[in-house]
Amino acid sequence: MAQSGTKLTPPQKIEMARKAIEAGSRGEVNPEGFSRDAVMRGSLVGEARGRDAVVAALKKAPTMFEEFQQQPHAILADNDHVVALINLKVKSRGKTVEAQQVMVVHTNDQGQVTELWAMIEPEALKQIQNR
Amino acid sequence: MAEAGVKLSLDQKIQKIRDGFEAFKRGDLKAVSELFTDDAVWHGRGSTKFGGDFKGKDALMGNMAQFAQTFQDIRLDIHDILANDKHVVALVNNSVTRNGKTYADQQTFVFHVNDQGRTTETWVASDTEQLKKSLEN
Numbered sequence: 001m002a003q004s005g006t007k008l009t010p011p012q013k014i015e016m017a018r019k020a021i022e023a024g025s026r027g028e029v030n031p032e033g034f035s036r037d038a039v040m041r042g043s044l045v046g047e048a049r050g051r052d053a054v055v056a057a058l059k060k061a062p063t064m065f066e067e068f069q070q071q072p073h074a075i076l077a078d079n080d081h082v083v084a085l086i087n088l089k090v091k092s093r094g095k096t097v098e099a100q101q102v103m104v105v106h107t108n109d110q111g112q113v114t115e116l117w118a119m120i121e122p123e124a125l126k127q128i129q130n131r
Numbered sequence: 132m133a134e135a136g137v138k139l140s141l142d143q144k145i146q147k148i149r150d151g152f153e154a155f156k157r158g159d160l161k162a163v164s165e166l167f168t169d170d171a172v173w174h175g176r177g178s179t180k181f182g183g184d185f186k187g188k189d190a191l192m193g194n195m196a197q198f199a200q201t202f203q204d205i206r207l208d209i210h211d212i213l214a215n216d217k218h219v220v221a222l223v224n225n226s227v228t229r230n231g232k233t234y235a236d237q238q239t240f241v242f243h244v245n246d247q248g249r250t251t252e253t254w255v256a257s258d259t260e261q262l263k264k265s266l267e268n
Binding site: 119 | 176178211213214215237260
């Protein structure tokens with residue numbers, strides 16, 4: 001985490017996102033990485049408002065499956081957004097579904113997530129939900 | 132267009148993609164076409180006629196032209212465009228109208244753009260369920 005008042009560069013945001021995604025795959029989420037009023041909209045877990053709700057939603061996702069792997073294909077960042085292109089693999093009831101996930105994140109200058117949008121293409125999502 | 136052998140910067144690649152969206156919005160598909168390599172591939176998602184792989188410039192431009200003919204009042208508002216060495220990603224607020232009904236969506240376009248600023252491969256992440264409904268109605 002950057003010091004208070006320190007504006008993160010895009011490469012720093014990318015590195016933070018990479019570590020957060022890796023940890024998130026294991027169900028580990030650092031609450032300090034989110035602003036108090038953070039909002040999340042996710043294909044798997046719906047909408048969550050506020051830091052506690054977002055953290056809970058992110059922790060919940062891996063528990064919905066026997067296996068949950070998020071492998072970043074690429075992570076890009078500019079001053080306003082971080083975008084992660086993720087190869088998602090989930091396994092449930094012995095069936096594995098692979099999908100491409102796009103994660104779009106708004107961050108503040110301290111690198112905290114203020115808004116997170118995690119989208120899986122709906123027809124792949126149906127396969128996951130109908131597993 | 133950059134001279135042969137000149138490697139475009141990330142900002143220049145972003146501008147190429149922005150130019151492509153602007154050209155599509157004004158209906159200049161010839162200008163859009165010039166931004167793709169002859170062997171470019173467009174990966175559409177979902178099970179509609181716009182889903183699947185369109186290989187070659189003619190095929191992907193045909194798909195794009197059909198999209199433009201299928202919908203009215205196509206709006207593509209660029210929210211942001213980001214780039215790194217391998218990808219250009221456009222975040223787009225999109226809406227289309229068909230048979231009097233408007234459908235809004237947030238879409239992500241992922242482009243591979245070569246050093247000369249031409250797109251070699253495109254992936255589109257969008258609400259394909261809504262697209263399917265819009266075609267059924």
